[in-house]
Amino acid sequence: MEVTREIDEGVALSPQSYDDAGVDDMPLVLGDERRMHVRAYNHWVSLLQGRAYPSIEDLDPASISDFGPHSVLLDFSKGIEDPRIAFLGRALREECDVEAGIAQISQVPSRSLLSRLTDHYLQIIANRAPIGFEAEFVSTRGHPTLYRGILMPFSSNGDAIDYIYGVINWKEMVDAGTQAQLNADLAAARRLMPSQPAATQVWADGPSAAFPAEDVDAATTEAVPADASLYDRLAFARTSAEAFAASEGRSRGALYQALGHAHGIAIAAANEPEALAEMLSDAGLKSQARAPMTPIAKLVFGAEYDKTRLTEFATVLTHAQRHEVAREGLVAYLESFPGGIKGVVGAERALRRKPAADATQWDDIAAQLRSRPPLAHVDIARAGDGEFVVLLARTDASGGLDVVACVEGDKALTERAVRRAAA
Template sequence: MAGTRNDISDPQPGKAGVRDDFSAETHAEGEERRLHLRAFDYWLSLKGELEFPLFKDLRPEGLAPYRHNSLLLELTEGGAIVRYVGDHISMLVDAPIAKGTNLSAFPDSAFAQALLGQFDTDEGRGRAVEFEFVEDLLDCRGIMLPFSHTGLKPHFSMVVVNFRRREGLEHVETFALEEAVSSCERAAGQVVHLDGGSRGSLYRALAAAFALHEEAERTPDAFKALLKEAGLKQQKRAPFTPALKLTFGKDYDKTRLTEYAAALAYAKRNGVAADGLAEFLEKEPGGIKGCVREERAARRGESGTASATLQQKAEAALAAAPEASLESLKTDTEFCLVIARPKEGGGLEAIGVADVGQNTIDAAIRRHAEKIKTP
């Protein structure tokens, strides 16, 4: 594709009062995160508590890592007006691009038309939206980040794009996986940045991790290579863990990763796919915690496992144990838990006092108290 590099050294504002000097040269931070995801982080840092980050807060040093791969558009009633275009972006359009040009002036450019299609929706104009553009052997993915004069409505969109040319179809699997990883990181970023996120944002991040796991099952060799590059290993006993670590980070809390993996395993056990996970977790009693309990119970019940064998032996021992009268039972605490079993003819018969910790007793007390509360 032919393209030109526009002059980006003019510090004077354009006719619409738009500053387009984004030419400060600084070194980008490490490449550990994909370019458009780092741009999303930058956007979030400017956004704060506003509906939209302010355009006036953009700084050349902050934009320097994306200058070659970014396109700045002003959203006007007359269309999307180009205020800045990076030299790498200009390669995607089959005509010279000048500042002040309307993006609709390139009807023969599939890339320009694809962007315009995004702006046809409120989501495309008013939200940080990822997009993918594929043409012949060109793979392109990026993000559109809205900015505002007032913080109340979008007036600009900064487009940051990564693209590469494919030499053949063997790269398709890797690209699909990398796209899935990008979606994971984006979803997890919303959990991390927005004051710890919400239950909904966490569920969406888990759904993205589930989708990555599904893609990995379709392309195991490509996923193995991806894990090697990330310094991770596949685990037969914990198949969801690699996808979760790619989503939340290798150093994410291990207890939470274990719970998330159990929740995903339970969803899969119930025939739920990635696109239905968020709804499944919303409806499941107890949400993630409830799924973890059910999955662990299901695993204990699987025949042939060590835990199932131990459970069967323990239940057999209790079934054969003699009945104990309540009068014969003793405890040193105000309350205790008594193990009982059904008896012939109806009712229950006690076996003994459960040897459990005080935390377990306290939790049982609270749950039972909730049941007997007067409506």
């Protein structure tokens, strides 16, 4: 089949002009998929280091888990007529159904997605700058496909462009006839479904917890790669949030899963504050110093989601951070917490409702414990410097106690132990 629509032949980019004249200004919108190319471009800029072009020695596509599988590296060191393919990412290779051993551009199948990327390489030579482009075409499998790509120059000597690195992302679409048939089939299926009586939302951890088990599924753990980017984590979270919305609020598993992924975003964002700031900016959200988890909840569930529920979700994330719940451990934590989400929210609200005199009460408790004679003295290596710590001991054969661990870093546990000891 012939190409159905070409949106743009390519736009030359520069570090100064990308935001104004780059991929984001092209008419075809692919949603969040376009951000892969922004990240690829930012990676290219980070390798410039004051040079006209980044050094090819600084590029290792195989080690880039984010967009490396969607990329290709062209080697022009032997001439520009038929460049060598020095690297071809797994996702791109599988999509185009080409062998790993493909060596030259001349071997790229015509009208394949890879050809859509390599067709633009001469523009890099002419413009001596990155080229961003996007288009729609019909693939060799007959599927309408939207794609967006970027090509970036590299050099082995700092002067000449002898390598080009390309990244491309795509989305297959169904044709109009197939989509119409799908819509008709879906409408027919809905008409055949038995009518359901009107009911209020069912929350697995709320007053409706007694509803039949089939209305509230169990939470399951969906593994996210340890090196996943914030964008990938957000994609996982939104998928679970969409599943929860599709269940009309009845899927506890999808809800817990979405919150678990949101918790993973919050933890990972501590090491990637700039990426989080970019994600919030893309979504039209602002960070909140007094409520840092609210924007993350909005990222996952949508800014227009019910504000009361968003507040509860943000409270759960705050609780998880305060109790140092492991990155992938929130689902299990909520499953074991009495009352689930509602229980966590209640505990957090109770904590905030503590009277102001509580600080004075704590001083009295601390003073009481300081005045007590020690039961024993133990010289033990410690990681922290807090005044009170929790020691874990086991009983030995003679009935004495052997200290086996010093539990530090859990403020809530230490505070509970101190209050219990003073009671």
